Amino acid sequence: MSDLVRGQAPIDRGWAWVIVLGYFVSTFCMVGIAKSFGILMQEFIILFNVPVAYAALVMGVSGAVYTLSAPICIACGELFTQRKVVMLGGLIGAVGLSLSAFLVNIEFLIFTFGGLYGFGNACIFGNGLIMLGNYFSKYRSIANGIGLSGASVGQFAIPPLLQFFLDTYGLKGTLLLLGAIYFHVVACGAVYRPLSFYVQRRRSKKERGKKASVDNKQNALTEVGERGDIPLIQIDVDKKHVNNMTEEGSAFHRHHVASTGSVVFGSMDSLHQTAIDMEHPSKDEKTTGSKGKKPLCQRLLSHLATFKVLKNYVVVFFTLVSFLLFFGHFNFILFLPLSAESNDIHRYWKALLISIAGICDLIGRILVGILGDSNKLARYKILAVCTGISGFNILMYEIATVYWWKAMHVGIYGFFGGAYVAILTPVLIDFVGLVLMPPVLSVVLFIQGFGAAIGQPVLGKIHDDAHSYRGVNFLVAASMMVGTLVLVLYPFIKKIQEKRETRKKPERESPEKIVEIMSYSEGNGNFKGNDTDSQPWSSDDKV
Template sequence: MKEQKPKGGKRAPEGPNAPEGGWGWMVVAGCFLATICIRAVTRCVSMFFVEFQMHFEKDYSTTAWIHSLIDSTTMLCAPLGSFLGNRLSCRVTVMLGGLLSSAGLVLSSFASSVEFLYISLGVITGLGFALSFTPAIAIVGKYFVERKALAYGIALSGSGIGTFLLAPAVQLLIEHYSWRGALLILGGIVSNLCVCGALMRPLEDMEVQKTKPSSRCQNFCLKTREYFGFILIPSFLILSVSFLFLAYGCSSPVVYLVPYALSVGVDHQHAAFLMSTFGVSGIVGNITFGWITDRKCLKKYRMACYMVAIAMEGLCCMFFPFLHSFSLLVLLSSLYGYFDGAYVALMPVVTSDTVGSSYLTSALGVVYFLHGIPYLLSPPIGGWLVDQTGTYMTTFFLSGASFMLSSSVLAAAVFFRYVLKMCERTNGKKQCTPPVNVSDFLSFFPKRKK
């Protein structure tokens, strides 16, 4: 059954002969394991925050650069992962990234200074994660069209499940083997990215498609257009601005959740449990939002669901500094994690809806690249604010405001485009009087023309 073309533009061309299952579920499993090794491990680096601070006797902002570097390097180098994924294959690129990131974690266990960790944990491990992350996510979109949101929901739930399992495990590893032994063991866990990459078998039609540009495009500009022709699409530019605010907001709360809990009297094991709660509720958000937004009645409202998830996460973030009991922190961590899982699952989906699946690998590289600078600056700025004010309130409020701005940018764009579309429907009438049509308003974002 052919899908009806949305008003205001043709639907973006989807992946060639997407099988909608079969080996695609093994690819989903590979991406699921990859997100455990990448995003869950990155989140659990915050468990080392206090250990690094005490061992090297550094302040909040200096120590925060470690986490910000690993996150920002992963995102800033995402286009490199996209490029290698297009030129080599997603399988090879993910395996290369696994070897590099594992080596970085092993080297970090021998660190003699914070500066050493900046390079080994921040740059080397981050670069390895960058090579693995984007291709692992992009290849899922090549195997699914109709069930794309559900496939991404399952695949990206690895981040939440990994956080749920690894957070208490890392705390125990630190207690029994010190932070050096814990990093060494994490290096072994991350080496499983090589196994994940082995599952990511390319579609044959995709391989044929990749060989064509090299035979007919010897000019660099033509090759660039082949990979990055989506960048000037107006809706993608708007989405990009929203991503910048989003990236600033989502980094600091994860870094400072455990230190904040410790500062209000929560013990180490319970603070680790907050990270586990955050992770397991993220799983629910991943899968439920993925399943719900794949329903026919809600497919055209994916962007609206994405905006709501971001706005709700911002509100949760602003409430953190008002809570001082462990039970309330657990409740808010659950809500925060749920909406975090929701937007994470929908991010590649709304990107694919905007640029088309043929550009998805390159587009995700750009999307995650845009996260790089905010990820680099957010934790140190948050740490500096804690150092200056002595509280976490300003740090959490600034992150929450960034979430709200991200959602507001998209909402403003939705309203503006809605007004223009209604004006076009007046068929030349002098006044522009948009009818009250909630369905048209919420299903705003245009699909990329063929």
């Protein structure tokens, strides 16, 4: 996002916090339902008499759809605005959950709960993170922490509520109520005001003021011309030449071009303003002078995340780390109700375990946001500490033998797991920059979703073969701990990438050649100044 646009928007203030509130409620619905799926999965296994691996396909397909749709949804958000995409996703997800209430068979649930709900999540998550990244700079970590803490509150509130719905209204009524809860995402998406809104509003005010100023100048010129005190300047301009300039996107401002098209009269001030307008045409004039928009598919593909970003070693590194961490963190909480059930922990007690993780998750997200913005420690180091402790406590949960001991480790897992989720996006921006965030985030979500798509059925198969969740918990704990070990290698990966970039730089040009290149670029409108947000690494990065 250009500095001009961000300078006119309420960055770190005002409406930016409304965006945080909208994302908070969105993640409350999205993640709260997803992390409570283990309670529903137990009901599906009993109702349809299917193995765990087959019932887990519901969430597995949801992850697969999320994987395939996330890059497209982010591209559509860049093209059509995040507001429209999130509202559409909320509607589709709510319809999918509501249709699941028919309970035709497990295959029907795979389509409705898995497919439609997964697509809705793909529309919500990435686009919301991009909105937070656009609206926040100084308080980005805090904003991400608060916005993503909606997932923690949802994880705390929805499991016991879900168990209450099951006891009171049955499985069909519960699914209908979940659809109604998810429908609130549509209202949340409506507050995602695009940054272009502020540019358009300021431009309209500026144009109204400019029109009044020009009218005053024209009146003054007419009055002066009648008195004959100051001679007017006459410039011969060929009408064909003006038309050609307009087609090339360098049009005169309408207020400064005479209606005859052959002669322009004006003062020196108006001529100076005309020169400025010619050199920097407005967006509307560029659009008017263009020969037409590209086809929709071509524009969508141009915004679609390409895997070219994987040529960057840091992007590959971050994608691998994200896959390992997400696989371990998400799958543990998903299978936690079933694991607790196998240890004779039933009904509200197993729902309470998820709620304990949720409330500790909330505290962790908020505190890590404050720590991340303090600049006392590099954010990736904070991330490594959080994921290492979270993975270790998954392992300790499996070793624990009594309820309170298990609950303690679930709480610690939730605290540091919440901190991991909240700090992950700021770490991504630290690694690759704000400009590269959308395409890189698309790739990361794609890889994470792929892990979720294959993870649940594979882990379900491990349980069906071993008739125990011990192997499942050991595997997800190992995944988080290996991801942590890989993460601490970041300084080495960064140095390798910097050396690679240095080798790719062309030899230094002579001063005359540099002036020639800059003049050519400016003449074609291609010269760009430094944009700190577009730099993959800043000079003051903490390593």
